[in-house]
Amino acid sequence: MSGGGPGARRAAGGSRVVGQAGLALLLLAGTACDRAKGKEAAAPPPPAVIVAEVQQRTVPIVRDFIARTEAIPTVDVRARVAGMIENVRYKEGSEVKQGQILFDLQREEYAAALQTAQAQLAKAEADLTRARDISVVDRSRAQLEQRRADLEKAKRDVDRYTPLAEARAIPQQDLDTAQSQQKVAAAGVDVAEAALRDSQLAQRTQIQLSEAAVQSAKAAIIQADLNLGYTRIAAPISGIIGKIQVDPGNLVGKSEPTLLTQISAVDPIYAEFSVAEADYLKLASRVRLDAQGRGRDEERRLDLVLADDSVFPHKGRFVFVGRAFDAKTGTINVQAEFPNPARVLRPGQFARVRGTVDQRADAVLVSALAVQEQQGAKIVLVVEGGDKVALRPVTLEDRVGDVYIVSKGLKVGERVIVEGGQKVRPGMQVKPELRASADAAPAPPAPATPAKAPGAAPPGKTGG
Numbered sequence: 001m002s003g004g005g006p007g008a009r010r011a012a013g014g015s016r017v018v019g020q021a022g023l024a025l026l027l028l029a030g031t032a033c034d035r036a037k038g039k040e041a042a043a044p045p046p047p048a049v050i051v052a053e054v055q056q057r058t059v060p061i062v063r064d065f066i067a068r069t070e071a072i073p074t075v076d077v078r079a080r081v082a083g084m085i086e087n088v089r090y091k092e093g094s095e096v097k098q099g100q101i102l103f104d105l106q107r108e109e110y111a112a113a114l115q116t117a118q119a120q121l122a123k124a125e126a127d128l129t130r131a132r133d134i135s136v137v138d139r140s141r142a143q144l145e146q147r148r149a150d151l152e153k154a155k156r157d158v159d160r161y162t163p164l165a166e167a168r169a170i171p172q173q174d175l176d177t178a179q180s181q182q183k184v185a186a187a188g189v190d191v192a193e194a195a196l197r198d199s200q201l202a203q204r205t206q207i208q209l210s211e212a213a214v215q216s217a218k219a220a221i222i223q224a225d226l227n228l229g230y231t232r233i234a235a236p237i238s239g240i241i242g243k244i245q246v247d248p249g250n251l252v253g254k255s256e257p258t259l260l261t262q263i264s265a266v267d268p269i270y271a272e273f274s275v276a277e278a279d280y281l282k283l284a285s286r287v288r289l290d291a292q293g294r295g296r297d298e299e300r301r302l303d304l305v306l307a308d309d310s311v312f313p314h315k316g317r318f319v320f321v322g323r324a325f326d327a328k329t330g331t332i333n334v335q336a337e338f339p340n341p342a343r344v345l346r347p348g349q350f351a352r353v354r355g356t357v358d359q360r361a362d363a364v365l366v367s368a369l370a371v372q373e374q375q376g377a378k379i380v381l382v383v384e385g386g387d388k389v390a391l392r393p394v395t396l397e398d399r400v401g402d403v404y405i406v407s408k409g410l411k412v413g414e415r416v417i418v419e420g421g422q423k424v425r426p427g428m429q430v431k432p433e434l435r436a437s438a439d440a441a442p443a444p445p446a447p448a449t450p451a452k453a454p455g456a457a458p459p460g461k462t463g464g
Helices: 006-042 108-131 135-166 172-230 277-286
Strands: 048-053 055-070 074-079 083-088 101-105 232-234 239-241 258-264 269-276 303-305 317-321 331-338 350-367 372-374 377-383 389-393 395-400 403-408 415-419 431-434
Touching (some): 055 331, 055 403, 074 101, 101 258, 350 415
Parallel strands (some): 048 431
Antiparallel strands (some): 048 415, 055 269, 055 350, 074 258, 269 331, 303 350, 317 331, 372 377
């Protein structure tokens, strides 16, 4: 029974403990292997991403310029003579034609003034007729002829009496009397000649005064007729007419020309905008101007984008470039003309003038959806060899539609992530799916499915 003592029992108990411990270790090892196999079996596949290739092609550089529409010409319709408005002949906001009567003013006062001027003309013409009468001059000329005849008779008497007096055939007194009569006759001729000159001068002066009175009367008639015409106020241009500024019954034009309404020509309509110096230098070779700075370019290549982002159906052209740049803003004033046959555009609208300022040949292009911003720098996620993701900083220039021009950081043919970038990190392996090239406008992405791209961001958003 010695084999069954306490020592033997302790040895047997220790063997059982060791056996149980080994079994537990084997069970733990088996469980760990099973868990590792389970983890390997549950490892997710590489995330799916949408990629686009970096393209190279010639693209136009398009700019949008904030503009405001203007109607040229826009005319203020004013009362040019004083009077009460009797009638308004147009509908506010309607289209009027040049020469159409818009307002009627009282006419009686101006009609009477015209009749007075006409009467003054008749009187002046009568005075002119009387001034041209030569009867007074004829009488002076006849008196001169008579005085000359008297002088001639006196000369003959002196000539006849002189030899007789020398021969003492007649008294000396008769010769002296004849000589005195000759001197009197000569003086009479001088007086008659002076009287004729005076009458001729008076007639010429009276004729000139009368002619001046006739011209003045004619001018008064013209002015009176104009004033009478101004009582009917007509449209100076064709266009869209504005609101009535003064109602009928009011006195207008008393101290100054009163504004009655405005008319704006809206076909064509003009868009005025400012162009930065850099863009102007690109545009300068494309804009044809005359010596006055007015456009001569018949090619219409400008678009007008309206406030609702719709594009106006008629294209425009440059018609004016300002004289100088604004030193404060560094811009120059430019004007474009757009046909407006339907009168849709009105003065004062805000819009954007869109035009091509340059052509960039063989530009490297990347989709705008691939570009992200990180700490102030532009980056893209590139799928490199082995479908692994790499972060690439890029230098961008102009945006052209849905793509950017890349000056540094990418090469033609490289694949950039345009969708799904929010769930990947540099160094990860991905499953890329190629989108259509940047030569065509990117199609709207299909709704993401859990199998392809679980948790994909909406189009246009990128992750960091």
